[in-house]
Amino acid sequence: MTELNAKHHTLIQALLSRGPLKEGQFHRMFSELTGENPGVRRKAFDDYLLRINKALSYVQFELRGCRNQYDGQVYYGVVNNVSDEESKLGTTYSVAQIAFYKAIIEAIVQEAAQGTISSSDALNLRLENQVNSGTSSQSQGGPVPIPTALKNFSMSQKEKTLDEFVRDKWLSFTAEGHVGLGVRSFLDLRSWFRNNDVPSCEVCNEAGVKAVLCQKEGCSVRIHQYCLGKLFAKKKGERVCPSCGTQWQYTGPKAEAVEDDEPDCATQSQPPVEPKRKKLRTSRIGDGDIVESSSSQSSLPARNLRRSTRSSTRL
Secondary structure, eight states: OOOOOHHHHHHHHHHHHHOSEEHHHHHHHHHHHHSOOTTTOHHHHHHHHHHHHHHHGGGTEEEEEEEOTTTOOEEEEEEEOOOSHHHHTTOSSOHHHHHHHHHHHHHHHTOTTTOOBOHHHHHTOOTHHHHHHTOSSOGGGSOOOOOHHHHTOOHHHHHHHHHHHHHTTSEEEOTTSOEEEOHHHHHHOHHHHHHTTOOBOTTTOSBOSSOEEOSSTTOOOEEOHHHHHHHHHHTTTOOBOTTTOOBOOOOOOOOOOOOSOOOSSOOSSSOOOOOOOEEEEEEEETTEEEEEEEEOOOOOOOOOOOOOTTOOOOO
């Protein structure tokens, strides 16, 4: 087994206790621990992570980097590579909550251009569909029985669970109040995206959850917004689809002030800016709860839970 020193342990513990870190924060921590600049000594940085992953592989964990497809920023985190039933026992989420998460993920990946769904659509997802889609055949020729936990999962429980998923970085709220994937999902679901045939970005070959589609009908090419600039920079001004050659309507990113890192804690003089959310109102029609929306603002829980061993939600 690969031997790790105290500096390796510090880096791992920081990711486990604080959750995924932005690339700038992770690089700064690496530099303070090792005295190496990962921007200059990239090989030393890669070798350091490789040594950590050789040790983590014995407990089927991995230190992994990913890009948040909504803002293009790179994050690093530790993920669980096990998807068996025993590993699921470590999760703090209930069976109904996991089914709710799966339903949201499936709905989001079907919206390639937006990569999000509205809060009301998320809360109105039928968990019974998770039972039907996860069962290839009917039991004894009759309909598949719906677990009581799923049938009794109320609208208020969904609302609370949605906030928990955002708090724990499995999901996120956009500035418009829509529901998208969280950075933990981008870290953990790489194999799930591939196994469920989520189309990949033409440039980076990662799943195109939030991507721009080719304007030509019938062309399946999709490219992340942050990959478009990289692609067209190589083309020297030629902005066409790399597959069908159709002219690509592309507007470069607006000039924005770049922040090095987000502070760990907001100061009293600069409170955190929270995304707008729509206040959801529940009405009952027949036997089902339907969520309607009205304009409002709501604060999100800010604290993070420490990820326990084998606590990753696997699909």
